[in-house]
Amino acid sequence: MSAAARPPFRLRRRIGRWVLPIYAAFAITFLTLPVIVMIIFSFNSPAGRSNLTWRELSIDAWLDPLGRPGLAEAVTTSVLIALLTTIIATALGVLIALALVRHTFRGKGIANLLIFLPMSTPEIVLGTSLLTLFIGSVGWTFLPPGVLYPLGFPTILIAHVMFSISFVVVTMRARLAGFPRHLEEAAMDLYANEWSTFWRVTFPLILPGVLAAAMLAFSLSIDDYVITTFTSGQTKTFPIYIFGAQQRGIPVQVNVIGTMIFLVAVGFVALSTFLGRRQQNAPGR
Amino acid sequence: MAQVDVRLVDVTKTYGSDVRAVDGISLDVLDGEFFSLLGPSGCGKTTTLRMIGGFEEPTSGRIELQGEEVTWLPPHRRNVNTVFQNYALFPHLSIRENVAFGLRRRKVADAEVRTRVAEMLELVELSALADRKPGQISGGQAQRVALARALVNRPAVLLLDEPLGALDLRLRKQMQIELKRIQVEVGITFIYVTHDQEEAMTMSDRIAVMNHGRYEQLGAPAEIYERPSTRFVAGFLGASNLLPGTVVGAEGDHVAVRLDLGPIVRLPAAAIAGRSRVDVGVRPEKIRLGSAGAATPGVNAIPGHIQDLSYTGVSTQYRVALADGHLVTAYAQNIARADGGASALPGAEVLVEWDPADAFAVDPLPAGTEPATDPVTGAPIE
Numbered sequence: 001m002s003a004a005a006r007p008p009f010r011l012r013r014r015i016g017r018w019v020l021p022i023y024a025a026f027a028i029t030f031l032t033l034p035v036i037v038m039i040i041f042s043f044n045s046p047a048g049r050s051n052l053t054w055r056e057l058s059i060d061a062w063l064d065p066l067g068r069p070g071l072a073e074a075v076t077t078s079v080l081i082a083l084l085t086t087i088i089a090t091a092l093g094v095l096i097a098l099a100l101v102r103h104t105f106r107g108k109g110i111a112n113l114l115i116f117l118p119m120s121t122p123e124i125v126l127g128t129s130l131l132t133l134f135i136g137s138v139g140w141t142f143l144p145p146g147v148l149y150p151l152g153f154p155t156i157l158i159a160h161v162m163f164s165i166s167f168v169v170v171t172m173r174a175r176l177a178g179f180p181r182h183l184e185e186a187a188m189d190l191y192a193n194e195w196s197t198f199w200r201v202t203f204p205l206i207l208p209g210v211l212a213a214a215m216l217a218f219s220l221s222i223d224d225y226v227i228t229t230f231t232s233g234q235t236k237t238f239p240i241y242i243f244g245a246q247q248r249g250i251p252v253q254v255n256v257i258g259t260m261i262f263l264v265a266v267g268f269v270a271l272s273t274f275l276g277r278r279q280q281n282a283p284g285r
Numbered sequence: 286m287a288q289v290d291v292r293l294v295d296v297t298k299t300y301g302s303d304v305r306a307v308d309g310i311s312l313d314v315l316d317g318e319f320f321s322l323l324g325p326s327g328c329g330k331t332t333t334l335r336m337i338g339g340f341e342e343p344t345s346g347r348i349e350l351q352g353e354e355v356t357w358l359p360p361h362r363r364n365v366n367t368v369f370q371n372y373a374l375f376p377h378l379s380i381r382e383n384v385a386f387g388l389r390r391r392k393v394a395d396a397e398v399r400t401r402v403a404e405m406l407e408l409v410e411l412s413a414l415a416d417r418k419p420g421q422i423s424g425g426q427a428q429r430v431a432l433a434r435a436l437v438n439r440p441a442v443l444l445l446d447e448p449l450g451a452l453d454l455r456l457r458k459q460m461q462i463e464l465k466r467i468q469v470e471v472g473i474t475f476i477y478v479t480h481d482q483e484e485a486m487t488m489s490d491r492i493a494v495m496n497h498g499r500y501e502q503l504g505a506p507a508e509i510y511e512r513p514s515t516r517f518v519a520g521f522l523g524a525s526n527l528l529p530g531t532v533v534g535a536e537g538d539h540v541a542v543r544l545d546l547g548p549i550v551r552l553p554a555a556a557i558a559g560r561s562r563v564d565v566g567v568r569p570e571k572i573r574l575g576s577a578g579a580a581t582p583g584v585n586a587i588p589g590h591i592q593d594l595s596y597t598g599v600s601t602q603y604r605v606a607l608a609d610g611h612l613v614t615a616y617a618q619n620i621a622r623a624d625g626g627a628s629a630l631p632g633a634e635v636l637v638e639w640d641p642a643d644a645f646a647v648d649p650l651p652a653g654t655e656p657a658t659d660p661v662t663g664a665p666i667e
Contacts, residue, residue: 185340186373188360190387190434200386204377 035262042255049249061252065260068251074241075257077153081237082222085160089221090214092161093168094206100169101176118163119170127230130159134231151233159231160224164217171216175209208275215268222261288316289352290442290474291337296346298332306332308498309346314442314476319468321477321485324495325521330478331446333495337476338367338444351441361390366435367444371451372427374419380430381406381415387438405437408467425456432467442474449484461487482522486510494518511568512556516647519566526572526613527564529649532557539641546609550585551641563646571643572615574603577634585644586636589613593631601629605637613637 041051045058066072099105100112118126134155137148147154183205187197203210225239232240242254291314298307307329314320322330335341337348339360348356355363366387374383384405388398406412409429414422419430428448435443448464449457465488468475479485485492486506493500494509494517501515513519516527530544539551542565550565557563573584580586589605592612600616607613615637617629 180373182369182371182373183375185360186367186369186375187386188340189338189365189367190438191361191390192386193359193361196390201375 038255039259039262042252042259044252044255046252049251051250051252051255061256065253065256068245068253070236070241071251071253071257074236074238077156077235078222078238081153081156081160082218084157085164085221086214086218088157088161089164089168089217090210093165093213093217094172094210096165097169097172097176101173101179115166115169118166123163123224123226126159126163127227130155130162130227131230151231152235155231155233156228156235156237159227160221163224163227164220167216167220168213171213172206172209175206179206208272211275212272215272219265219268289313290316290318290350291476292349293333293337294347294349296333296336296343296348298329298336298341299344305498307336307343310499311346312493312500312503314474317472317474319465319475319477319488319490321479321489321492322495322500323479323482323485323492323521324500325480328495329498330480330495334367334444334446334476334478337442338365339363364441365444366438366440367446368428368431368435368448370446370448372419372431372448374427374430374434376419379416379418380411380422383419383430384434384437386434391438401437405433408436408470409433424451425460428452428460429463432464436467436471436473439471440473442476445475445477447479448477449479449481457484464488486522494521496521511643512645513566513647514645516564516650519645519647524569524614525566526569527566527647528611528613529562529564532561532563542646544587546587546607546611548585548587550587550644552644552646553642556644556646558646560646560648562649564649566645566647567639567643569602569614570600570616570618571639572613573638574605574615574617574629575636575638577636580636581638584638584640586638587613589635589637591629591631591633591635594629603629605635607637 041054042061043057043059044051044054045056045060046053047055061067066075096111096115100108100115131151134148134151137143140148146152148158149155179202183201184197187201188194192200223239224237225243228237228240229243236244238257242250245251245254293310293312296307296310297305299305310329310333322333324330332341336343337350339355339358339362343356346356347354350363350365360367374380375386378386381402384402385398388401393401402415403412406415409432411426411429411433414426419427422430428451431448445464449460452460461484464475468488477485477488489506491503491505492509493503495501496517502509502513502518509518510522513522513525519525519527528544528546530542530550532540533543533549534541535554536551538554540554540557541549541551542557542563543549544565552565574591575581575586577588587607589607592604592606594601594603596619598619600618603615603617605613605615
């Protein structure tokens with residue numbers, strides 16, 4: 001019996017040793033293939049308008065990454081909005097998270113619940129409701145004209161801050177829950193008032209979390225398409241430019257900028273992993 | 286009379302509607318004193334300390350620091366510093382910057398900060414580690430950094446919240462001596478919170494023994510150990526034998542008490558304090574075991590027989606059964622070589638003897654309750 005059972009067992013172990021690596025290889029290929037294709041085609045020199053078939057190696061597009069009408073404006077708008085969104089959403093989100101973790105106040109339960117709303121609501125619903133709100137604001141006399149309508153840069157920014165903020169809050173809330181409060185007491189004991197306690201002790205210690213949240217906000221903002229289409233009016237962001245270009249044939253420059261964004265994102269992830277590891281190595285007592 | 290550094294006046298702290306963490310404490314801590322708040326966990330000692338430090342606001346009462354009321358001042362506006370139980374060193378700053386933190390917040394000139402930090406690191410013998418981060422030093426070193434970080438500010442009062450709790454026994458003993466040395470050297474008032482009676486007695490000038498949000502006795506270590514005024518204090522500070530009895534008469538400055546098990550013993554009148562029913566207390570090391578039938582004149586003597594004994598090296602611990610079955614614990618120093626004489630064997634008839642001056646008295650337990658004390662240590666079981 002045992003002699004009969006042994007070969008299948010050994011076979012199963014041998015298969016077991018290979019299944020996971022093969023599966024992992026497939027998964028990684030599946031996930032990165034589109035990116036690899038994008039990077040390869042950024043070095044293409046297509047015959048016609050559409051960059052879909054390989055013709056020959058060229059670095060023309062890399063030498064002139066913004067050399068298409070409207071592309072420079074779209075990229076600038078996207079980067080500007082992403083930067084502003086990052087700053088505003090991170091600043092507000094960190095403060096909201098601090099309030100939610102540290103204090104008890106009337107309506108805290110509801111605030112805790114509502115902060116999840118932008119994360120759980122489908123983007124298309126958020127987009128349409130924002131559009132309705134902005135158009136409906138035409139009659140609001142207390143606002144200077146041009147802030148909410150006609151749609152444009154300010155409305156994109158408001159929309160992006162709105163959906164980024166909940167991600168920042170959720171990230172920061174997890175970080176703050178484990179924050180050693182006695183360090184703040186020690187700072188207060190050593191004559192630091194609330195302001196310098198925050199900047200000298202609290203902030204340096206939550207900085208890795210703040211950076212992680214900021215990177216998240218930046219990446220959410222720079223690639224958003226759905227909500228942006230509803231709130232952008234005539235203003236074009238990079239994703240919207242690509243969508244428009246798709247109908248006429250996407251220029252190689254889009255692959256170049258896509259590759260750049262990818263590299264920056266990988267750099268961010270590497271940086272945040274590095275920061276996280278460094279924080280682990282220095283245990284806070 | 287030394288100047289009063291910290292004064293608590295009827296300080297109370299309640300949580301919710303019924304939890305009284307601190308229940309009407311009034312006490313004065315004198316300038317330059319090493320003062321301990323001693324008690325079991327949950328007795329309110331840490332809450333009291335945190336109110337002096339400004340981390341908690343009292344529900345009622347007032348707190349004065351060198352004659353000025355500070356009850357409602359935030360911690361950073363009080364001239365006190367704290368050594369926290371878990372040290373609370375800033376992990377992102379070097380040891381040097383940790384120690385300099387308070388001086389920098391007070392805008393002390395850079396050159397002075399440097400000298401004072403260097404001096405203080407010298408005092409705690411950590412100059413060599415000044416550039417390390419708190420994550421790179423040992424617990425005992427972190428402890429000394431926490432002390433340096435507080436003392437460098439030359440506060441009026443230093444508050445210490447079980448600062449040795451996280452250290453192992455050997456290091457703790459060493460730090461006790463070190464702490465006392467530093468306190469004498471800098472001459473700053475220390476208020477020390479601990480649950481370790483030996484630690485408190487080793488270092489303190491005075492101790493307040495706390496229980497249930499108030500202190501039961503306040504005095505010098507020898508005073509509270511030799512003459513505990515309550516059953517709790519007697520049990521918390523060490524082993525004791527408690528024998529119930531009734532006051533039957535006075536002879537000069539002594540009072541005679543008839544123990545419930547028969548014999549009459551004498552106590553200093555001051556210990557009785559006018560009560561008629563008391564538990565007579567005597568520490569095990571104050572007891573001599575005499576030969577039956579040969580009572581020493583002038584001492585209290587109760588007959589009994591040795592139940593068992595255990596040899597612990599420094600001393601031998603006897604348990605003597607009295608007529609009514611009560612067990613009395615006695616420690617005999619092994620001054621001469623223990624030769625196991627016939628009088629010291631289990632079953633031997635002996636006299637439990639002690640000097641009247643060595644006895645104390647505490648309130649008796651309410652009728653019908655059995656004394657819930659640990660038979661070996663004599664500590665109350667809760």
